Amino acid sequence: MTDTAPQSPAPVVDMRGTSVEFPGVKALTDVDFRLFPGEVHALMGENGAGKSTLIKALTGVHTPAAGEIHLNGSPVAFTGPGQAQDAGISTVYQEVNLCGNLSVAENILLGREPRRFGRAGWIDGRRTRARAAELLARIGLSIDPGSTLASHPIAVQQLVAITRALAVDARVLVLDEPTSSLDTDEVAELFRIMRVLREEGVAILFVSHFLDQVYEISDRMTVLRNGALVGEYRTGELSRIDLVSAMLGRAAGTLAEVERRVERHVPGTEAVVRADGLGRKGAIEPFDIEVRAGEVVGLAGLLGSGRTEMARLLYGADRPDTGTLSVDGAQVRVRGPRSLIARGVVFSSEDRKAEGLVADLTIRDNIVLAMQAARGWARPLPRRTVDALVAEYVEKLDIRPANPDAVVGTLSGGNQQKVLLARWLATKPRLLILDEPTRGIDVGAKAQIQKVVADLAADGMAVLFISAELEEVVRVSDRVVVLRDRRKVAELTGGDISVDRVMSMIAGHGVDPVDPLPEAVDA
Structure with a gap:
């Protein structure tokens, strides 16, 4: 059951008609987004929906091409994350962006450490640890502020990152996939702290792909699809099947059966x-x-x-x-x-550019890459064998252009995918x-x-x-x-x-x- 959070009549964040464009791409189109004090607001959508773009527009990483952003009722136009943080918006990303070689206290107060003899004086280690201990106590986290950050598991490091946000008096906390590397007990601890902060009036923007977690912790959610706003909903009023339908753009119960065009066969045992x-x-x-x-x-x-x-x-x-x-x-x-x-057993990765193809090599070289690697570079495949093999798969998969000397990086996405598929098929998996x-x-x-x-x-x-x-x-x-x-x-x-x-x-x-x-x- 979703917790109920008190709401202010005015949002702390109010994004109106926000659009973000890159060369040839509209990443966000006329999106409205509101975030209220004392609530956990889930931002939902599939890959490419615009979630990260919206967050970066809010925090000054991207400059919107159109629209207005209001913070506490006043228009703002951040030119970078530092300005957003100074205005009270802090972001904790999936990958913790802290210094593992420094102590917990040093990470929490980095750049804001108490000093002796003014700003130009030495850092006061004792006061730094004491202030960090106060902030950790605020969220009920019992760890030694003098311990090295890297000595703690990733879950604790994320909580330290949240504590750092409190050190700059953040009133808006953006949590971008904070639970992706956490186990059940660690998620429970994070949610406990989120509830503490919510009770203090902090507005929390929560991004997660885990439906169970979203329904457990969030009060309200906004759904994006293909860079556009689908809607804003109270979590308790939106069923899970409705949420999935909104994210995918398909109405459950009304879809015509998709034709299963392939010829069916009886699988082997x-x-x-x-x-x-x-x-x-x-x-x-x-x-x-x-x-x-x-x-x-x-x-x-x-x-x-x-x-x-x-x-x-x-x-x-x-x-x-x-x-x-x-x-x-x-x-x-x-x-x-x-x-x-x-x-x-072979695997064709979804990221064909980073984990599959070598863009600067030819079609021929990419197709035989796996076979040659298995054989060993000291025993090159005979050229006649290579040419016959490549010709076979270029024809079988209709790879275009059919020239095996064409550089893969110049091919269309579909033909690049066919080259990657040919590489693994050539190994007879x-x-x-x-x-x-x-x-x-x-x-x-x-x-x-x-x-x-x-x-x-x-x-x-x-x-x-x-x-x-x-x-x-x-x-x-x-x-x-x-x-x-x-x-x-x-x-x-x-x-x-x-x-x-x-x-x-x-x-x-x-x-x-x-x-x-x-x-x-x-x-």
């Missing part, structure tokens, strides 16, 4: 990869999953639900804390991706893990890749398919595993697979139709 109780603290709760030869298993969930984290454990990119992983019935000791690649393979590419290239996935499964390959587009997951998958808040919550098969059903599982509800979204609230 052999489990290529099987995980039992596999999990990693801070990443994903223990889960069971198996992917059989000749089937496509889709992973569905909101951003931050644990889709990529599950894939990285299956691929060996991250080491599990619990559970076992087996390939073709034999248990594997996970020592890194190489041990899984050797067994035919047993399990192909595709993380957002169609993100950012045109409709034609997307359809081609979906057809390739269907053909691969029909030929007996096991495929794990991850996409934020629920229609796409429904269209290509034989089974759909649904994740929410870093947990596997459902597994759908056959006739149970539909967009409405998946949305309901993501929201934590059944499949009953829901009413239209409620109207946005007034103050």
Whole structure:
């Protein structure tokens, strides 16, 4: 049940008609946002919705192209985060931006330490520690202010960052994904402190992908989608399925069934990869999953639900804390991706630029990169073999231009994705893990890749398919595993697979139709 917070008739932050533009991109379009004293306000939206842009516009990182920002009733135009902080707006990011080699007290009062003989005098260590102890006591945090910050876990470091915000008398506290690396007990401690600050009248802007947490702590929420405002709602008046619908732009219970265009087939009974109780603290709760030869298993969930984290454990990119992983019935000791690649498990990352392709190399070099790495650089592949292999996949995947000497960085997004796919297909994998393979590419290239996935499964390959587009997951998958808040919550098969059903599982509800979204609230 959501806590109730007292509200002032006037917002402490009032953003009106805010627009932010970058060359060729409108990141925010005419967005209104209000934040009241003594409330926790959740800012919700999928990747690219505009959440980070709105925060940066508020804190002076970005200059709005249009609109006004009012703080305590007066218009402001910050030229940087320092000005915003001086005005009482402090931000604590997911990655703690403090100095691990300094003490807790020094981090809390950095730049504002009590000094002897005035501002030019020496820092008074005793008074610095005493003042830090007072601020820590304010939020009930019992740690030694003289201890080194790096000696504490990330959860405590985030609380120290919040304490630092109190040292500058922040009346607006922005918490950007503060719980992404915390366990259950650490989240509970953070929420305790948030409630303390809320009672003191601090306005808290809370960004999180975890629905359970949002409903536990927030009083009000604003939903963005594609850089535009969907609405502002009281948390207790917006059901979870309505929230998911607002974030995705789809009305649950009213969607026509998406055509599952791929030719269905009966999956083989052999489990290529099987995980039992596999999990990693801070990443994903223990889960069971198996992917059989000749089937496509889709992973569905909101951003931050644990889709990529599950894939990285299956691929060996991250080491599990619990559970076992087996390939073709034999248990594997996970020592890194190489041990899984050797067994035919490959992973195509969603970030093809940073974790996939080498933009300055040619199509040919990128396609054979994995094969050559496995063979060893001292034993180069014969040129005739390379040319035949590259020609095969350029034709099979319709990579354009068909010139293998073209530099990958000059290709369109869709053709870059095809080159990355060709690299892994050239290794003849047993399990192909595709993380957002169609993100950012045109409709034609997307359809081609979906057809390739269907053909691969029909030929007996096991495929794990991850996409934020629920229609796409429904269209290509034989089974759909649904994740929410870093947990596997459902597994759908056959006739149970539909967009409405998946949305309901993501929201934590059944499949009953829901009413239209409620109207946005007034103050």
